Amino acid sequence: MAARLVAGDACEPSLLEHAGALAADLVVAVTGADEGNLVISLLAKRRFSVPRVTARVNEADNTWLFDSHWGVDVVVPIAAPLISLIEEATEATDTVALLRLSKAGVAVIETAITSQSRASGRTLGEMRLPEGTIVATVVRNGQPTVPDPSVLLRPGDELLLVSHSATEQEIHAAFQ
Incomplete structure (x- = not known):
């Protein structure tokens, strides 16, 4: 397995596709913005059918959002x-x-x-x-x-x- 680094806005489906989301086994969303991590998770799971999606929660009040409805399989603890x-x-x-x-x-x-x-x-x-x-x-x-x-x-x-x-x-x- 090879890892590639692609700089840009991962909330853009075209960037995720360019980064290899169609063939990815795992996407890890660890931006500093919960909104971004949720969008990335949802795109990875629903649009690209990534089997495992992990996302970081930055604000404790948002923890309840990080679930399967948003495509999140594993939640990384708050910062x-x-x-x-x-x-x-x-x-x-x-x-x-x-x-x-x-x-x-x-x-x-x-x-x-x-x-x-x-x-x-x-x-x-x-x-x-x-x-x-x-x-x-x-x-x-x-x-x-x-x-x-x-x-x-x-x-x-x-x-x-x-x-x-x-x-x-x-x-x-x-x-x-």
């Missing part, structure tokens, strides 16, 4: 607990599995770039990711960014990766 989990976990290690979505067969793994990391000073496009792994976002100064291949990784960056096969150790080896 505040996820950020707390990241902060807690990264005090002990630089790479950690944050969430295992057993029904979807994927894990969400976080790794932090330090000045000693092999990835520091390299672009995302230069990194060799383990098979079946994509970068969902790069968090810099508390702000998530689109994981474009030209993004230069710097100490302090936190990467959230989604993988159906890589282990924490493989992610660690790729970036640290």
Whole structure:
């Protein structure tokens, strides 16, 4: 399985189609806007018949919307607990599995770039990711960014990766 990065508005059906939604086994909607995540989920499930759709809820009051009616199979917890989990976990290690979505067969793994990391000073496009792994976002100064291949990784960056096969150790080896 190969992962492709396509930058743009994933709420546009043509972009999802260009990104390969017609052949996708899984779509993960992790934008910073609940409306966007719901639209992406609904398009993935209904228009492209993607078997598994995972979506992040950003606002706790919107959690009730993230269900099968909107095409969501697995809900990723709201940002505040996820950020707390990241902060807690990264005090002990630089790479950690944050969430295992057993029904979807994927894990969400976080790794932090330090000045000693092999990835520091390299672009995302230069990194060799383990098979079946994509970068969902790069968090810099508390702000998530689109994981474009030209993004230069710097100490302090936190990467959230989604993988159906890589282990924490493989992610660690790729970036640290």
